[in-house]
Amino acid sequence: MTLLTYMKFDDVKEWADTHNTVSKEDDRGKAYEEFKKRKAEKLLDLVEEKFPGIRKSIKNYYTATPLSYRDYIGNDDGSMYGIVKDYNNPLKTFISPRTKIPNLYLTGQNLNLHGILGATMSGLVTSVAFLGSEDIIDKIRNA
Ligand SMILES: Cc1cc2nc3c(=O)[nH]c(=O)nc-3n(C[C@H](O)[C@H](O)[C@H](O)COP(=O)(O)OP(=O)(O)OC[C@H]3O[C@@H](n4cnc5c(N)ncnc54)[C@H](O)[C@@H]3O)c2cc1C
Known part of the structure; x- marks a missing residue:
């Protein structure tokens, strides 16, 4: 079972200069482990309200924070769903698959x-930019 909840990067800021992944292990320290346990237990308290008795069925759990996402994914301050879009001004936060650098295209969330x-749809948008036409859409529809 995976439980997700929001966490601000500021909550983990004091360990921001540590880096820990499976391939490049580092110990973020006891205080970090305690912080994660505190947060996990708080989350489990809420889950327990919805699913009474779930706690005693848990054999083990692992936790990840914005630092985990940063260290694995390479984002500055963790990540969830990509850049924040501004619905008041969509063009301000619009990213084009085409760039001004020849042969450099962008894709993803x-x-x-x-x-x-x-992200798959973005891949399609980028493919259309590569190919210069929307023929690929017809090909997918008729496949
Ligand atoms: C905890 C969590 C749960 C989620 N659950 C769901 C779900 O259930 N369903 C769902 O639809 N979506 C879910 N999402 C969202 C989904 O994972 C993302 O929207 C999607 O993975 C984005 O794909 P992407 O290819 O744009 O970016 P990513 O999957 O982040 O890929 C970007 C890649 O670029 C690499 N990278 C970064 N910087 C560099 C660099 N400088 N050089 C080289 N490589 C670099 C990263 O390591 C990464 O592999 C979840 C996200 C999170 C964080």
């Missing part, structure tokens, strides 16, 4: 929509 499907 920051372009269009977040999530697995969103």
